[in-house]
Amino acid sequence: xxxxxxxxxxMQRGRAPADRSKLTSPIMIALSFAVLLAAxxxxxxxxxxxxxxGPVLVFQTFLRETASGDLPYHLGMTLWRVAxxxxxxxxxxxxxxxxxxxxxxxxxxxxxxxxLFLNIxxxxxxxxxxxxxxxxxxxxxxxxxxxxxxxxxxxxxxGTRALDPRYAEMxxxxxxxxxxxxxxxxxxxxxxxxxxxxxxxxxxxxKIVLVVELLGRSNGxxxxxxxxxxxxxxxxxLAYALAFVAVMLFIELLLVQPLERSSxxxxxxxx
Amino acid sequence: MNxxxxxxxxxxxxxxxxxxxxxxxxxxxxxxxxxxxFEVGENEFACVLGPSGCxxxxxxxxxxxxxxxxxxxxxLPGKVQARMGAVFQEPLLLPWRTVExxxxxxxxxxxxxxxxxxxFASLGLGKMRGFYPSELSLGLAxxxxxxxxxxxEPDILLLxxxxxxxxxxxxxxxxxxxxxxxxxxxTTALMVTHNLQEAIMLSDRIxxxxxxxxxxxxxxxxxxxxxxxxxxxxxxxxxAFREKFAGIRTEP
Numbered sequence: 001x002x003x004x005x006x007x008x009x010x011m012q013r014g015r016a017p018a019d020r021s022k023l024t025s026p027i028m029i030a031l032s033f034a035v036l037l038a039a040x041x042x043x044x045x046x047x048x049x050x051x052x053x054g055p056v057l058v059f060q061t062f063l064r065e066t067a068s069g070d071l072p073y074h075l076g077m078t079l080w081r082v083a084x085x086x087x088x089x090x091x092x093x094x095x096x097x098x099x100x101x102x103x104x105x106x107x108x109x110x111x112x113x114x115x116l117f118l119n120i121x122x123x124x125x126x127x128x129x130x131x132x133x134x135x136x137x138x139x140x141x142x143x144x145x146x147x148x149x150x151x152x153x154x155x156x157x158x159g160t161r162a163l164d165p166r167y168a169e170m171x172x173x174x175x176x177x178x179x180x181x182x183x184x185x186x187x188x189x190x191x192x193x194x195x196x197x198x199x200x201x202x203x204x205x206x207k208i209v210l211v212v213e214l215l216g217r218s219n220g221x222x223x224x225x226x227x228x229x230x231x232x233x234x235x236x237x238l239a240y241a242l243a244f245v246a247v248m249l250f251i252e253l254l255l256v257q258p259l260e261r262s263s264x265x266x267x268x269x270x271x
Numbered sequence: 272m273n274x275x276x277x278x279x280x281x282x283x284x285x286x287x288x289x290x291x292x293x294x295x296x297x298x299x300x301x302x303x304x305x306x307x308x309f310e311v312g313e314n315e316f317a318c319v320l321g322p323s324g325c326x327x328x329x330x331x332x333x334x335x336x337x338x339x340x341x342x343x344x345x346x347l348p349g350k351v352q353a354r355m356g357a358v359f360q361e362p363l364l365l366p367w368r369t370v371e372x373x374x375x376x377x378x379x380x381x382x383x384x385x386x387x388x389x390x391f392a393s394l395g396l397g398k399m400r401g402f403y404p405s406e407l408s409l410g411l412a413x414x415x416x417x418x419x420x421x422x423x424e425p426d427i428l429l430l431x432x433x434x435x436x437x438x439x440x441x442x443x444x445x446x447x448x449x450x451x452x453x454x455x456x457x458t459t460a461l462m463v464t465h466n467l468q469e470a471i472m473l474s475d476r477i478x479x480x481x482x483x484x485x486x487x488x489x490x491x492x493x494x495x496x497x498x499x500x501x502x503x504x505x506x507x508x509x510x511a512f513r514e515k516f517a518g519i520r521t522e523p
Contacts, residue, residue: 166363173335173357174377174423184376188367266367266403 053235062239070224071243078213078221078244081137082206085144089201092145093152094194098186100153101160117150122208126215135216144208151204152197159193188263195260202256206248284311284334284427284459289343291329303329304341305484311476313348314457318470321480327463328360330485331431334461348459349426354379356420356458358430362412364404364419371400374419387422393452394418410441414448421452428453428460434469446472450497471508472500479516491515 037055044054053061065071100107100114129143163186171185187194213222221240228236291304303326311317321327332338334345335357347353364373374387391397394414404412413433420428433449434442450473453460464470470477477491491512495504 166359166361167365169335169337170357170359170363172337173355174419175352175354175379176376180376184365184368188365191367266405 050232051234053238057235058238058242061235062243065236065239071240074219074221074224074240075243075247077217077219078206078209079247081141081144081209081212081220082202085141085148085209086198086201086205088141088145089148089152089205090194090198093149093197094156094190096149097153097156098160098190101157101163107157114150114153117146118154122147122211126208126212130216137217140209140212140217144205144212147208148201148205152201155193155197156190159190162193163189191263195263198256202248202251206244283313283346284348284461285344285346286310286330286334287344287346288330288333288341291326291333291338291341291343302484304486306486307343307480309478309487309490311459311461313459315475316453316460316462316473317476317478318474319461319463319478319480320467320470321465321485322482323465325480325482326485327465327480328431331429331461331463334429347427353426354423356423356425356428358413358416358420358428358433360431360433360435362404362409362416364412364415366404369401369403370396370407370415370418373404373415374422377419377423379423382422382424385422387418390418390422390452393455394448410437410445413437413445417445417449417452421456424456425458428458430460430462432464433462434464434466442469449473454497467509467512468505471505471512473497477512489516 041054041056044052044057062071100110125146126140126143129139129146133139133142167185167189168181171181176185209220210222210225213220214226217223221244224240225237228234228240286307286309288304288307290302290306292300292302295301307330309317319327319330329338333341334347335355347355364370365376368376371387371391374390375383378385387400388397391400394417396411396414396418399407399411399415404415407415417433420430434445437445446469462470462473471493475493477493479488479491480486481488493508495508500508
């Protein structure tokens, strides 16, 4: 009995430490942004110019574009393209990455291809996709995904090489079904690698989506920025860009971080 | 080639490994097992005792179906496909699943909804069902591994030194727990160990293995029921074992 209570003591201690470092305090974030805005405002007032509108003017442009419905529409189109190419890149990249990580021969054979694709500039892929497949949505989303897939492959291949074979053996002895193996053996072990690939993926993909839109689409944030560039409307360019950055920030804070926290709750928290 | 046969219900475990060798990195081969033959009866608890590095774990991997590169045959008890409860040297619980999820995941479909209350209670895990393995001590994690192996109602229980790296009192407590739950639902069991006292305490039969290439040196049957075994009896058994297998290196 004494042993059992000592063990439960040890476990209580293991559970206790709170994760303070995980969250930056909201006050600090607000303060930090306020200082940035103040500096911007100060610069715009000190050097008045058409090419540097102040935060107030940008905000007014943002409100006007939102009220007209233009900004939400183009933002929505861009978000849709980001989401579609993200899912495409993650799924295809993960499957190929796990395959190459599992079979050394295949990896040796395809590695030069991978290096080639890693080093093709995004712009070349986009231009070629538009030439070969036409100025359409499939070419646009495909081009973005192709830019991201090699990165996902490299990360997931590394993750697959780090898999612990003993868990697979345990699953074989206890006759886990294929779905159970995927859900309970493979994906949890790959989770840190999936998280890393997603993080860098979203940041990369939305920037490439803007280029794709600029070059060959008639809607989306990238198309609008090109339009306002020709009109030399810097306030509108900033309004669109910042609105999209804000959306991506919210996705990170409200979707990615809570998801990551819940999927890593089994890890022993550092004190 | 090898064969993993399965005979009719309630068959015995029959091990007939003619040869098993490994290729070394310099291109040579190293013979681990040679003519390793023994049987374990239905609901019998057998211990395989042998010096470190003699290939006990290799033999167990062959029985578990994890290594099929051998010559010979293995016949497991059970109807169609033997359900094997395995306790590995490491507990091998999935760190991202709770204790209860770890046990339930191993259950065959028709047992998925079965109640595990009694099993958890008898292993002293009742309060730890919702814990993650990283929150358990090694002793508790081993108990959870034993729970997983027994929960599936196995045709055969295979244990690979499940009590190593535990302090003496925890190991002894765990041996009693194992005997308790195994007696409640007896099944054919084979435990690999290099600890002679442990073997004498737990088993009906001790299979003594040689050094590499490993074969069976002899068996030591203990027909005395476990509830009649006490320290005095175990000491006598130990002496008898040492007389029969003089010159065998075993741990005290």
